[in-house]
Amino acid sequence: MMVLNLFLTFFKIGLFSFGGGYAMIPLIQREIVTLHRWLTMSQFIDVIAISQVTPGPIAINAATFVGYKVAGVWGSAAATAGVVMPSVLVSLGLTWAFLRYRSLAVVKAMFTGIRPAVVALIVAATLSILPSSITNFAGLLIALLAFLAIRYFKLDPILALVLAAAIGILIG
Amino acid sequence: MLPPTPLRLFWTFLAIGAFTFGGGYAMIPLIKKSIVERPRWMEDEEFVDAIAIAQSSPGPIAVNIATLTGYKLSGLGGALFSVVGATLPSFIIILVVASIFLGVQHNSYVRAAMAGMRPAVIALMAQAVLDVGKTAVKSRFSIVLGLLALVALTVFNVHPVLVIVAAAAAGVAASRLGLAQVPNGAEQKEQNKETR
Numbered sequence: 001m002m003v004l005n006l007f008l009t010f011f012k013i014g015l016f017s018f019g020g021g022y023a024m025i026p027l028i029q030r031e032i033v034t035l036h037r038w039l040t041m042s043q044f045i046d047v048i049a050i051s052q053v054t055p056g057p058i059a060i061n062a063a064t065f066v067g068y069k070v071a072g073v074w075g076s077a078a079a080t081a082g083v084v085m086p087s088v089l090v091s092l093g094l095t096w097a098f099l100r101y102r103s104l105a106v107v108k109a110m111f112t113g114i115r116p117a118v119v120a121l122i123v124a125a126t127l128s129i130l131p132s133s134i135t136n137f138a139g140l141l142i143a144l145l146a147f148l149a150i151r152y153f154k155l156d157p158i159l160a161l162v163l164a165a166a167i168g169i170l171i172g
Numbered sequence: 173m174l175p176p177t178p179l180r181l182f183w184t185f186l187a188i189g190a191f192t193f194g195g196g197y198a199m200i201p202l203i204k205k206s207i208v209e210r211p212r213w214m215e216d217e218e219f220v221d222a223i224a225i226a227q228s229s230p231g232p233i234a235v236n237i238a239t240l241t242g243y244k245l246s247g248l249g250g251a252l253f254s255v256v257g258a259t260l261p262s263f264i265i266i267l268v269v270a271s272i273f274l275g276v277q278h279n280s281y282v283r284a285a286m287a288g289m290r291p292a293v294i295a296l297m298a299q300a301v302l303d304v305g306k307t308a309v310k311s312r313f314s315i316v317l318g319l320l321a322l323v324a325l326t327v328f329n330v331h332p333v334l335v336i337v338a339a340a341a342a343g344v345a346a347s348r349l350g351l352a353q354v355p356n357g358a359e360q361k362e363q364n365k366e367t368r
Contacts, residue, residue: 014231018333024232049277050269053286055192056262057232064266073267080263087231088255091239092248094225099244102221106344113343114224115217115308116318117335121227122304124325125197126297133194133290142288146295150201151302157201158191161292168288169281 002071003078009036010063010082015090017059024059032062038070059083138171176213176245178253185238185257192258193286194293196226196233200300203237213245216307223304228336234258313351317342 009031017024025048033044051061060080067079101107134140142164149155174180184206192199200223208214214222222244226236235255242254269276276282309318321339324330 068270087235090229091236095240109344109347110340113339116314117321117339120321139291143291146292164288164292165285169284172284
């Protein structure tokens with residue numbers, strides 16, 4: 001029962017991958033390439049490359065891609081549902097608990113500690129993709145212009161991405 | 173103000189999902205704009221807390237943020253519609269890529285567009301740092317804690333979930349010792365006196 005197998009494997013990937021994004025790649029690789037041999041290593045590298053040029057979380061891209069390769073459209077639906085479900089269930093549980101207990105002093109104290117750590121997490125994530133994102137002077141200019149336009153001229157972030165892509169095509 | 177119905181959340185997260193390049197954090201300014209700023213469905217501080225909870229759950233951060241934003245604003249239906257909205261663009265695009273456009277990552281136009289978009293993603297993330305920072309870093313305690321967390325993450329490669337757990341413990345310890353000011357802290361101060 002290949003569709004069920006896909007669902008369960010990606011459920012496991014979704015459940016045990018904390019941190020999102022590239023932190024999930026080693027786990028996905030072990031399940032898909034090493035254990036199940038659904039993709040070869042070079043196909044897997046292609047999936048990562050495709051994820052970099054398409055929107056959305058890499059785990060979802062990998063699930064959809066692998067599911068389609070192994071068992072067609074139903075396979076991709078099963079794999080995608082599998083990878084998303086643990087996130088949804090755990091997030092629901094945490095949100096329910098947070099909404100229920102957030103007025104407790106101890107929970108408030110926890111979040112006064114957690115909030116500055118969230119800023120640190122975003123800074124760390126930005127630093128980690130910075131070298132591969134801004135590789136030349138044109139890139140630096142695009143980043144600065146986009147930042148100023150969003151910050152001070154209230155440019156819509158989505159429009160900023162579209163304009164940056166157009167500039168990339170024009171100068172590329 | 174338009175109420176956040178499941179269907180409205182679906183369309184909001186569909187747009188966000190279609191433009192989430194470069195990982196979940198780059199979607200923070202997008203979500204903030206369409207959830208916190210335009211319709212004021214959420215307060216700044218609630219939004220920061222939502223990001224913190226999303227980081228503590230397994231799986232893609234984008235899915236987690238969609239789930240808990242949807243749930244908070246419109247219950248289980250809201251969570252379901254938000255997640256499907258956030259997931260659908262990548263699902264459809266990858267199906268198209270896998271079935272008819274397998275070489276997309278080598279296409280020169282796609283590569284040029286991405287080369288332009290990647291620096292803009294950095295700009296979005298810098299924007300997220302400032303937005304979240306303004307809400308989250310207000311006291312000397314939070315500056316010190318934020319810097320410690322940053323060093324732990326970047327220099328010592330400590331796992332993000334561990335950093336969040338440690339930060340929560342630090343928050344509790346600091347409030348017990350009276351080092352940090354907890355919002356609406358009147359009852360908190362009372363309790364501190366009692367525990368002493």
